[in-house]
Amino acid sequence: MFAYVVRRVLATIPVMAVVALFVFSLLYIAPGDPAAVIAGDQATPADVERIRASLGLDRPYLVRFGAWLWDILRGDLGTSIFTNLPVSTMIAQRIEPTLSLMIVTLLLAVSVAVPMGVVAAWKQGTIVDRAVMAFAVLGFSVPVFVVGYLLAYFFALEWDLLPVQGYTPFARGFWPWLQNLILPAIALGTVYIALIARITRATMLEVLQQDYIRTAKAKGVGQRAILFLHALKNAAVPIVTVIGIGIALLIGGAVVTESVFAIPGLGRLTVDAILRRDYPVIQGVVLLFSFVYVLVNLVIDLLYTLFDPRIRY
């Protein structure tokens, strides 16, 4: 197992190298010019040229890539073209809100979606099943920002229960921290709940047809024990896989959710950087996201062994 983990961690290095090359090349050929954005609308072409030169953007591709790669290898993600702050500092400033949003969303989604899927499978064909599936379809169909605006309208403006926007660091108290995350987490979690609930239902339906479930019923095991101890544990591998895949959904959804609820997280940092062509920030954030994604996949693979002892690495 340990050797497997080490191998997998080492395997992230070539993956990250490919991501780095891809991101750098994509940004190099993408239209747009940070110097023009910095210079502003009133700048003369000569101003833009001087700013481009001062940023080193007039250097050849290979020179720029080599310099960037060398910095990365030394653990330096570079400095933002616009803010003059180290990219690592900007990421550090933004990581807590995004991490908080993802954790709360994940907890909310799993704690709601898994029981929903289980109950839907158990009550297959009934109104409960149909209601869960209807919710799932709705959850997939309604964009995150629409859910966000509706939640903000009712819970913040109409009923004055929760704040419209913003983020309070965890260090300033649990409730201040949580109250800023409830609406964004529901908005972001809706699609996630729909996804997990559907997969849970489908997998549970398959497991509930198995012989050992019929045997458990014949032995007089209670319904709850059958569902949650026998069936769910055996349905866990595909569910955990989907949760892992869903992390990518969360990263993408966080971009929108953070904008709608004005949460200063990595999603907004990415969008701002793309719109301004702040290359070092885009490269740093994409590298971070891809690293996280590789790690999440590793964790999911390791979790398989907990749910299914037959799996060995």
Place this chain on the structure above:
Amino acid sequence: MDRRSLLKAGVAAGAVAATGGLAAPAYSQAANRVLRFVPQANLANFDPIWGTQFVVRNASMMVWDTLYGVDNTFTPRRQMVESEEVSQDGLTWTFRLRPNMRWHDGEPVRAADCVASLERWMVRDLMGQMIRALRQELVAVDDRTFRFRLSAPYPKMLLALGKNNTPIAFMMPERIARTDPFQQISEYVGSGPMRFNRAEWVPGARATFSRFEQYVPREEAPNWLSGGKRMLLDRIEWVIMPDPATAGAALQSGEIDWWETPLNDLLPVLRRNRNIRMDVADPLGNVGCLRFNHLHPPFNDVRARQAVAWVVNQADFMRAVVGNEDSLWRPMNSFFTPDTPNYTEVGSEILSRPRDPAMARRLLQEAGYRGEPVTMLVGQDIPVLNAHGQVANALLRSIGMNVDFVATDWGTVGARRASREPRERGGWNIFFTWFAGADHVNPASTLGIRAHGDGAWFGWPTDPAIEAARDKWFAANNAAEEKAACDELNRAAMISQPFTPTGFYRAVQAWRSNVSGIVPGPLPWFWGVSKS
């Protein structure tokens, strides 16, 4: 520990956490001394000489002070300067600073700081560049006095030092001002009424400012950039909200106090809320711009540019920009801002007479236009520009032009408009933008109507008549001469159409009713603003 003790401990911990007792709030100022403000854009950098975006200028106005500042009649008034003296021949300017001014780090403000600041500013600013070209000497005579010696008179010296157009001549400590003007500063020490809290700055999310206790305001009443900048607030928090709907909701719920640029679509909603006040943000408004590329066909021929001008219906453009709020726009048959001293409609028949598509088609034919594609760059991510693009697309097609509509983002437009290549090699024919009305009150900052070829703004028009009229304004010694020069400039520009004005429009600002002292102007002033 047994199960009951564990549960009790958990409940107690939860209660403490829920009340926020685990950590004290970082800021303890009374709520009515803290103002939460949503600016027009993200404060992504904080160097008003390096980055000329309006949002940077607006924040900088709190932190850095100026030698002079214009009032609402565009007259430069003394600010950091106590007195000035100009020699009979107009070649030597001597400035004496006010006493007891201090930087935010406690050091005294010295003439040497101002010299270094002016040196940096002159490289980047249009008027500064003119002064720099004439400068024979700029030296600190003593700690409170510095002197300019010029090779020719420059009557607009005080306006240059006190204007509100970017980049403003902000004063910085010498060690900071020595930074290359094309590199960002990394230390934010000013002598203005507010200090910048660098440690709290999260670009894209938040910037905060605290009152500078040692700031000594002037005795005069505040008037735009001039007069006593008395801060009635201890702390100002800029909260960046990219989504207008969120900002609107936050203003309604009282989570923010002042929103600089509400989306026009949201004005009816805000108007219905009795806790919200609204007014025009900037009486000088904005000037819409349809910019031609003068280097390549068809718009290298003045008749093609005139053809477009003959069919531009400013009402169409402006309604696309401001919606049904007709009070927020007006026609602008001029290159100068309405309701300002230099406004003139001399020679503007091409815009003021009834629209004439037949004339436009004839002019296009005479210009040799035969249906070649016309590449129009439209920044879709900025609503004003998108609106311009949609209207212009229909307009040009209506006179038989073959529009190559390039829907892209502003970052791409910003890069592509710098290309001087023909359209088929990555160039362009038309793009849109807008100018602050404050930049069009006189020819000093009107980049769009410079017409000196290669050195001109994107589009690179060449027209000696425009340049000659502009030179006359700079040489003018009184208001009458200035007005005559502007008339001449307007006439020349109406013929040449370096760009076609698409109308004049104003934006609205909104704030909570418990905030008072907000004064409309070309930028948000925070002095005199209070909160109950």
